[in-house]
Amino acid sequence: xxxxxxVLKRGQLAALSIAAVVIIVGVPLWWxxxxxxxxxxxxxxxxxxxxxxxxxxxxxxxxFARGTVTPEQQKKVPLTQxxxxxxxxxxxxxxxxxxxxxxxxxxxMEEDALNQPTAAEADLSLHTLSESPCGSLVVYVIPxxxxxxxxxxxxxxxxxxxxxxRIGAQMRVGRTLEQLLAxxxxxxxxxxxxxxxxHTDITAALSDxxxxxxxxxxxxxxxxxxxxxxxxxxxxxxxxxxxxxxHRVHWDIEGAVQTxxxxxxxxxxxxxxxxxxxxxxxxxxxxxxxxxxSSRSAYTLNSDSLAHVINPVEARLGSNAASSNPVxxxxxxxxxxxxxxxxxxxxxxxxxxxxxxxxxxxxxxxxYNVNGFYGPEAVFPVDININMAKVMGVFLAQLRLxxxxxxxxxxxxxxxxxxxxxxxxxxxxDRLMWSRTVENVATATTTITSxxxxxxxxxxxxxxxxxxxxxxxxxxxxxLAVAELExxxxxxxxxxxxxxxLASERAFFDPSLLHLLYFPDDQKFAIYIPLFLPMCVPIxxxxxxxxxxxxxxxxxxxxxxx
Amino acid sequence: IFFFYSIHLLHTAxxxxxxxxxxHTNNWAVLxxxxxxxxxxxxxxxTLSVYRSVKRxxxxxxxxxxxxxxxxxxxxxxxxxxxxxxHKNMELNxxxxxxxxxxxxxxxxxxxxxxxxTGRLPPSTPRSKRLLSDDRSNILIYLTGHGGNGFLKFQDSxxxxxxxxxxxxxxxxxxxxxxxxxxxxxxxQGASMYERFYSPNLMALASSQVGEDSLSHQPDLAIGVHLxxxxxxxxxxxxxxxxxxxxxNMNDLFKVCPKSQCVxxxxxxxxxxxxxxxxxxxxxxxxxxxKVEITMETINLTDPIKQVEQRKYSxxxxxxxxxxIHQKPKQKDWxxxxxxxxxxxxxxxxxxxxxxxxxxxxxxx
Numbered sequence: 001x002x003x004x005x006x007v008l009k010r011g012q013l014a015a016l017s018i019a020a021v022v023i024i025v026g027v028p029l030w031w032x033x034x035x036x037x038x039x040x041x042x043x044x045x046x047x048x049x050x051x052x053x054x055x056x057x058x059x060x061x062x063x064f065a066r067g068t069v070t071p072e073q074q075k076k077v078p079l080t081q082x083x084x085x086x087x088x089x090x091x092x093x094x095x096x097x098x099x100x101x102x103x104x105x106x107x108x109m110e111e112d113a114l115n116q117p118t119a120a121e122a123d124l125s126l127h128t129l130s131e132s133p134c135g136s137l138v139v140y141v142i143p144x145x146x147x148x149x150x151x152x153x154x155x156x157x158x159x160x161x162x163x164x165x166r167i168g169a170q171m172r173v174g175r176t177l178e179q180l181l182a183x184x185x186x187x188x189x190x191x192x193x194x195x196x197x198x199h200t201d202i203t204a205a206l207s208d209x210x211x212x213x214x215x216x217x218x219x220x221x222x223x224x225x226x227x228x229x230x231x232x233x234x235x236x237x238x239x240x241x242x243x244x245x246x247h248r249v250h251w252d253i254e255g256a257v258q259t260x261x262x263x264x265x266x267x268x269x270x271x272x273x274x275x276x277x278x279x280x281x282x283x284x285x286x287x288x289x290x291x292x293x294s295s296r297s298a299y300t301l302n303s304d305s306l307a308h309v310i311n312p313v314e315a316r317l318g319s320n321a322a323s324s325n326p327v328x329x330x331x332x333x334x335x336x337x338x339x340x341x342x343x344x345x346x347x348x349x350x351x352x353x354x355x356x357x358x359x360x361x362x363x364x365x366x367x368y369n370v371n372g373f374y375g376p377e378a379v380f381p382v383d384i385n386i387n388m389a390k391v392m393g394v395f396l397a398q399l400r401l402x403x404x405x406x407x408x409x410x411x412x413x414x415x416x417x418x419x420x421x422x423x424x425x426x427x428x429x430d431r432l433m434w435s436r437t438v439e440n441v442a443t444a445t446t447t448i449t450s451x452x453x454x455x456x457x458x459x460x461x462x463x464x465x466x467x468x469x470x471x472x473x474x475x476x477x478x479x480l481a482v483a484e485l486e487x488x489x490x491x492x493x494x495x496x497x498x499x500x501x502l503a504s505e506r507a508f509f510d511p512s513l514l515h516l517l518y519f520p521d522d523q524k525f526a527i528y529i530p531l532f533l534p535m536c537v538p539i540x541x542x543x544x545x546x547x548x549x550x551x552x553x554x555x556x557x558x559x560x561x562x
Numbered sequence: 563i564f565f566f567y568s569i570h571l572l573h574t575a576x577x578x579x580x581x582x583x584x585x586h587t588n589n590w591a592v593l594x595x596x597x598x599x600x601x602x603x604x605x606x607x608x609t610l611s612v613y614r615s616v617k618r619x620x621x622x623x624x625x626x627x628x629x630x631x632x633x634x635x636x637x638x639x640x641x642x643x644x645x646x647x648x649h650k651n652m653e654l655n656x657x658x659x660x661x662x663x664x665x666x667x668x669x670x671x672x673x674x675x676x677x678x679x680t681g682r683l684p685p686s687t688p689r690s691k692r693l694l695s696d697d698r699s700n701i702l703i704y705l706t707g708h709g710g711n712g713f714l715k716f717q718d719s720x721x722x723x724x725x726x727x728x729x730x731x732x733x734x735x736x737x738x739x740x741x742x743x744x745x746x747x748x749x750x751q752g753a754s755m756y757e758r759f760y761s762p763n764l765m766a767l768a769s770s771q772v773g774e775d776s777l778s779h780q781p782d783l784a785i786g787v788h789l790x791x792x793x794x795x796x797x798x799x800x801x802x803x804x805x806x807x808x809x810x811n812m813n814d815l816f817k818v819c820p821k822s823q824c825v826x827x828x829x830x831x832x833x834x835x836x837x838x839x840x841x842x843x844x845x846x847x848x849x850x851x852x853k854v855e856i857t858m859e860t861i862n863l864t865d866p867i868k869q870v871e872q873r874k875y876s877x878x879x880x881x882x883x884x885x886x887i888h889q890k891p892k893q894k895d896w897x898x899x900x901x902x903x904x905x906x907x908x909x910x911x912x913x914x915x916x917x918x919x920x921x922x923x924x925x926x927x
Contacts, residue, residue, distance in 0.1 A: 208697070208738055224587055225855070228696055255867040306854045308806055311620040319624065324694055346856050356857040361587045361698065364857060388867060393860045401857075419861050450736040458729075508737065511682050514673065 012549075015542035022539060036460055039468035043452055045475050050092060050449045052209070054438065057098040057488035058196050059136040062188065065106045065114050067143035068167050073177045078104040081181075089203060090210050093442075097199075099192065100488070103181070106140070114140065114164075119148045120417060123158035132161040135430055135490030137195055139163045139188060154413040155191060160426045163191050194410055195427040197434040201406065205439040209446050225360035226404035229439045231502060232273040232325040233403075235261075236363075237395070238317060239386075240284045243336030247370060248381045251332070253278045256388035260396060263422040267429060268403070270494055271436055275325075279318070286333065287312030290342055296351075299335070299342045301367075306344070306357050309365065328402055329363035330395045332386070340371035356394045364398035366391060396423045404432055433494050440497035441481055447504040448474055455513075467507050474503035584842070586700040586741045589850040590693060591616045591626045594675060596707030596716045598632035598667075603646075603787040604778050606634040608706045608748055608794040610656040611648045615801040616702065619849030627678055627693055629665035631707075631717055641785060648790050648798060664691050672722045679703075679730045681739065697738035702746070702847045706794065709749030711772055712757075728758040735761040742835070744847040748793045750775040753829040765835045765842075767815070769793030770826035777825050792824045806849050812839040 069077065085097040106114070113125035132138055142148060142164055149156055149166055156164040165187060192198075203210070204223045227233065237257070241249050257276055265274045288309050290299040301309070313331065321327055335342040344352045344367060358364035368391065374382045405428050410416050419425065448471065455461055477500035484493035593616070595609035613628055635646050635657045646657040665674055677683050678693050695701055707714055713721040734740055745766040747755050752768030759766065769776040769791065778788035779795045790798075796819040804810055816830050816839070832839050845851050 224585070224698060224853075252867055254870045258870050259865055259868045260863055303854070303856065307852050308620075310852045310854075311622065311806075311850055314624075315622045319689065321689060324689065324692060326696075344856070352856050352858075354857045354860045357854050358857050359587075359852045359854050361696075362852065366857075389863045389865075393863045394857060396861045396863070397859045398857055400861075421863065421865055423861055447737065454733065454736070509681050509683075511677065511684050514676060514680070514682050 008549075011542075012546050015539065015546060019539050019543055022535070036462045038455075038461075038463040039465050041452060041455065041463065041468055041471055042475055043456075045479075046448055046452045046471075049445050049475065049478055052093045052442070052445055053096070054094070054441065054482065055096040055098060055486040056197055056202070056434065056438075057100065057486060058192070059133075059488055060099055060101045060188065060192065060196075061132075061136070061138045062101060062103045062184070063106050063110065063138060063140045064103070065140060065142045065146075066111055067145070068141045069105065069177075069180065070175065073175075073180060074105060076177045078102065079177075087199060089206060093206060093210055095199075095202060097197070101188070110140070114142060114146075114148070116148070119156040119158075119164055119415070122148055122164065123156070123160070123162060123417065126162055127158075127160045134433065135196075135488060137161050137163065137192070137427070139165050139191060141165050141167050141184070144168060149415070152413065153415040155187075155415065157191070157195060157410070157414065157416045157427070158425075159417045159420045161195070161430065163195060165191065190411060194414065194416075195431070197431060201431065201435050202438050205435040206442045208439065209442040221360075222404075222406060222408075225401060227326050227328070227361055227402060229436050229443070229501070230272060230326055231498065232275065232323065234319075234321045234323070234325050234327045235274060235276045235399075236317070236319070236327060236329050237276070237278040238329065238331045239278075239280045240313070240331055240333045241280065241282050242285050242334075243338075244282050244381065246337035246380045246382065247334055248383050249280075249334050249370070249386060250384065251386040251391075252388055256392050260389070260392040260421075260423075261399070264396065264399070264424055267422050267424055268432075270491065271432065281316060284313060284316050290339055296343070299339045300345050301342065302345045302349070303347050303357075310359055310362065313365075326361070327363075328399070330398065331363070331365040332391055333365060333367050334370055334384070334386075335367060337371075337380075341369040342367050343369075354394050354397075356398065358398045358401065361402070363402065364395060366394050400424065404435065406431065430490065433490050437481065437485065437490070437494045437497045440494075440501045441478060441485075444474060444478055444497065444500040444504040447501075447508050448478070451504070451508045461513055464510075464512055467510050467513065470503045470507035470510075474500050474507060477503060584700070584742070584837075584846050585698060586846065587698040587853060588695075589621050589625060589700050589702070589847065590695045591621055591702040591704070592629075592678065592693060593626065593702075593704045594629040594670065594706070595631055596670065596705065596714060598717055600634070600637055600639045601787055602632070602707075603634050603785070604790050605706045606630055606632065607646050607648050607656060607790050609704065610646050610661065611654075611790070611794060611798040612704045612746075612801075613661070614656045614658065615798065615804075616848055619801075619804065619845060620806050621848075621850040623660075623662045624690065625850070626662070627665070627691070628661070628663050629670045629675065629678075630663050630667075631670040632667065639786075647782065647785065648795070662690070668717070670717065672716050672720050672726075675716070675722065676726065676730050680733045681737070693739070695739050698741050699739070700847055701740045701743045703743065704746045704748075705755075706748040706791070709747070709751055709755065711751050712754045714747070714749055714755060724755045724758045727755060728760060731759060731764060732761045735763075742837075742842075742846070746797075748776060748791050748797075752776065753831075756831050759831070759834060762834055763836055764831075765812070765839065766831040768829045769819070769824065771829050774826040793819050793826075793828060796823055801844075801848065804844050804848065806845060806851060808843075808845065810844045812842045812844065815844060 064074075064077065079102075081101045081103070083099045083101065085099075087095045087097075089095060109129055110126065113129060114122050116122040116125055126138075126140070138161060140162065144166060146166060148164060154166045158164070165184075168183070207223060237253055239249060239251055239253075241247060257278070261276065265276075268274070286301075286309050288301065288305045290301050292298075293300045314329075317329060319327055344355050344357060346352055354366070355369070356364060356366035368386060370382075370384050373384050400423060405424065417425070451471070455463060477496045481493050481496035481500055484490075484496060591613075593609050593613050595605045597605045609628070609630060613626065616626060617623070634640060635644050644657065645655045648654045648656050665678075678691070681693065683692055693701075705714060707716070709715060712724045715721050731743065734743075740763070742763045743765070745756060745759075745764060747767070748769040749755075750770060751772050751774065753771045756764075756766035756768060757772075770793075777792050779790045779792045781788045800815070800818045812832075816828075819828055821827050835842075
């Protein structure tokens with residue numbers, strides 16, 4: 001009997017020890033070996049970023065020229081004022097615009113500069129005196145009697161970051177400085193709307209984050225036309241010659257790009273990298289048959305058929321792009337001898353002066369008529385040299401529009417200086433930088449927050465160290481960008497926002513994040529049951545046996561006692 | 563009218579009309595055939611006929627991602643090589659001269675399909691294999707093959723479930739990779755694949771409801787297989803009447819292939835779509851009608867062209883040959899030599915038997 005008890009006890013001990021090993025060693029080992037590697041992500045900071053509070057600061061300097069302030073007003077100047085404007089866009093996005101306005105009187109050199117005969121020359125000499133940093137503005141207030149501006153013009157906006165504002169007469173404005181400032185404030189605000197960021201631009205830049213109901217039709221057309229912010233763009237210039245037998249077309253594209261396009265792209269270098277290439281396509285037809293208009297003795301393309309021109313040509317264009325950057329195509333079409341001259345007509349059947357059209361987010365096409373270069377007795381093929389200045393003038397204008405330089409009409413009484421040779425005024429660059437920075441910050445925050453949400457929801461995705469590092473660097477760059485925007489350093493803010501976008505895109509689109517690990521529950525059971533059930537059943541049964549024996553023994557002991 | 567110093571205005575009033583009928587500026591198409599083997603000829607023909615219509619209506623090859631799981635045109639069993647026909651009298655060769663297949667054969671997998679949709683491709687993937695859509699792209703996705711309730715079979719070895727597809731679309735939405743998306747599926751029980759969608763701006767069409775089979779159209783006695791599926795056959799017939807300027811809308815597309823012709827009941831789902839289907843043109847998804855604006859302003863350039871010095875290009879300079887040939891080999895993870903584990907176990911067993919003798923073998927087995 002004692003032997004039997006011994007054996008029984010040994011059996012129970014064996015079963016108990018096996019169960020113990022399985023539970024204490026096996027279960028944690030299985031857990032550790034089947035869990036997915038998930039590096040740590042700064043989830044708290046990401047959730048903070050989901051609630052975006054942006055503050056945009058602009059520095060404005062208002063300089064009073066002689067004759068605009070009375071001596072007693074002048075005593076209180078120089079003066080600094082700060083104005084805040086708050087806007088709540090939706091429940092997680094809020095905007096605050098801060099304008100730091102410094103009022104001062106003009107120095108002697110500035111007075112000399114303002115004594116120039118025309119506004120353009122005054123602008124040039126003012127610029128030589130001092131250069132305003134990126135994002136700031138200087139407004140020179142000139143007296144009503146000044147001859148710089150023509151009669152009906154009150155504000156002149158220069159090519160750099162200066163504006164000339166003509167003030168009303170002393171009597172109308174008021175005698176104290178407060179009255180003067182109160183009179184100036186709405187007018188300066190109007191100038192700021194044109195030269196610096198405006199609420200419509202900034203909310204349009206936030207469109208990735210906030211789905212706004214269509215407000216202004218013009219702003220929607222603008223947002224559809226311009227390319228979204230991207231680290232680089234590819235620009236391709238193509239010359240289409242459908243009739244090489246008649247026309248031997250030469251264009252000095254390299255020189256033209258260096259002279260006319262490169263300055264603009266160099267100026268835009270903080271925003272994105274640009275790569276340019278060019279090609280010539282022979283026997284490329286337009287795909288739409290132009291109609292002959294006998295009243296003008298020319299062939300016409302009306303605006304409805306323009307939409308169908310692009311597709312057949314695009315199939316032939318080819319692309320040199322080795323990256324995934326958006327491509328801008330600029331096509332110069334030289335009509336064949338039988339369909340020359342070719343004019344584009346708008347909706348009102350008027351001839352379009354530039355003879356060009358563009359397509360949002362694609363590029364532009366210009367028709368260059370060459371029938372004027374030769375007479376009817378010419379020997380074919382005729383050598384034709386294209387006037388690149390005219391062509392590039394059109395392409396540059398289209399490039400401006402496609403890159404997002406707004407061209408809405410200025411308010412009445414405003415005179416805007418014509419484009420400089422680079423094609424972009426400094427304040428236009430600033431506007432572009434403001435909206436691109438806000439757009440980058442908005443896009444990067446939505447990318448990071450949706451990535452964090454995705455990784456949280458799907459527990460099976462492996463998060464490698466490099467992804468965690470990209471996410472952390474994106475979060476850091478975003479925080480820095482928001483801080484620099486608050487401080488008013490537009491250049492640094494743009495740089496940080498670009499880094500944030502690059503890092504967040506790299507993290508989101510990392511190839512290792514593909515979740516193919518969707519296992520429905522029945523599949524999970526189907527995998528584990530044949531592995532674990534044969535092992536668990538004897539353990540469970542022996543444990544149950546131990547428990548029932550123990551209970552039986554207790555009952556016997558109870559019975560013995562009684 | 564000229565403004566002397568100011569910039570010309572854009573005529574927004576006229577262009578605004580065509581801008582707001584739909585919010586897209588470009589079109590993409592992802593056309594997938596998921597089955598291989600000669601007797602699934604009809605699935606390849608389905609996909610190629612949609613490819614043909616989409617190209618005819620204007621979408622360029624650079625904006626189409628065509629995935630064909632098997633090569634029917636050059637299959638050994640094809641009596642008419644280099645052709646894929648869609649009609650039994652060999653009327654229409656949908657293979658054509660300029661077909662551009664982006665993913666072919668074994669490259670058509672669930673993983674690659676999901677990678678194309680979500681954009682998570684390795685950096686070496688060329689542009690033609692990527693879906694480079696943005697927030698103003700309308701995308702057409704067409705899937706065909708063998709399917710069941712909640713899944714679609716790829717290559718006879720794996721499946722994609724409707725949950726995965728819905729999650730992929732949600733990830734596309736999160737990253738704003740589409741403006742509107744039209745999803746067409748021609749498989750058995752196709753309606754189950756769009757049941758789980760939950761992202762906005764999705765419209766879905768399927769050739770059959772849950773529990774029904776999609777049937778094929780007609781066999782061709784010369785080629786020996788069924789050439790097309792019924793739904794796509796009538797869809798192709800419908801699309802042949804569409805030209806780039808036509809104004810047919812989606813309600814007509816829903817009526818394609820009623821039960822009398824298709825035997826199965828086609829279904830559609832529009833509750834996630836923001837616009838009314840009656841106002842959505844067929845060419846919004848199947849064609850590529852560009853929006854254009856007249857360029858009103860020009861910039862007056864007066865500088866003469868700078869002379870660029872002539873550079874002599876040499877091939878050697880363009881390719882960093884020395885960098886390439888002297889690259890260090892990439893670090894690979896260290897693995898123990900092959901057969902290591904097997905050898906280790908053999909050693910343990912040998913030691914055990916040496917110590918305890920053979921009779922203890924029965925403790926193991």
